Amino acid sequence: MDKFDEAIIAQLRVNARESISNIAQSVSLSRSAVSERIKKLEQNGIIRGYQVLLSESQKEGVSVYFEIQHKCARCSDVVHVFKAIPEVITCSGITGDMDLLVYVQADSMRRIHEIREHLDAQIDIVKIKTHVVMSEWIDNHCR
Numbered sequence: 001m002d003k004f005d006e007a008i009i010a011q012l013r014v015n016a017r018e019s020i021s022n023i024a025q026s027v028s029l030s031r032s033a034v035s036e037r038i039k040k041l042e043q044n045g046i047i048r049g050y051q052v053l054l055s056e057s058q059k060e061g062v063s064v065y066f067e068i069q070h071k072c073a074r075c076s077d078v079v080h081v082f083k084a085i086p087e088v089i090t091c092s093g094i095t096g097d098m099d100l101l102v103y104v105q106a107d108s109m110r111r112i113h114e115i116r117e118h119l120d121a122q123i124d125i126v127k128i129k130t131h132v133v134m135s136e137w138i139d140n141h142c143r
Helices: 003-014 020-027 031-043 079-083 109-120
Strands: 062-070 088-093 100-106 125-132
Touching: 003 020, 003 031, 020 031, 062 109, 079 088, 079 100, 100 109, 109 125
Parallel strands: none
Antiparallel strands: 062 100, 062 125, 088 100
């Protein structure tokens, strides 16, 4: 990747639907050069896709964060529990009293409850705190 690829990616991060002409003008390349670079970035897996991100108020379902404390020697020893739950979006190791922060999006509060009960039944999980997402004001997720 060179400075042109980085500039193209920066433009697409701001607006993934930006026209090739506008990107070309912004990065001082021809439209065909920009098109070819984007195609190569996609083929090489650098650009993995494009997505629509809805505000929380437009989504169906429920989003929660679970703070997880476990008794395993390593977080990687318990991550398999979360990989088996399709509604888990992210699972991150964190500092502090808790060990993991797990973001879950489910169709209903009932499903969140089922997931929570499943986690409660895991012998390696010691403590769970659940935080329901009420509103979302900033999401720079695309970065």
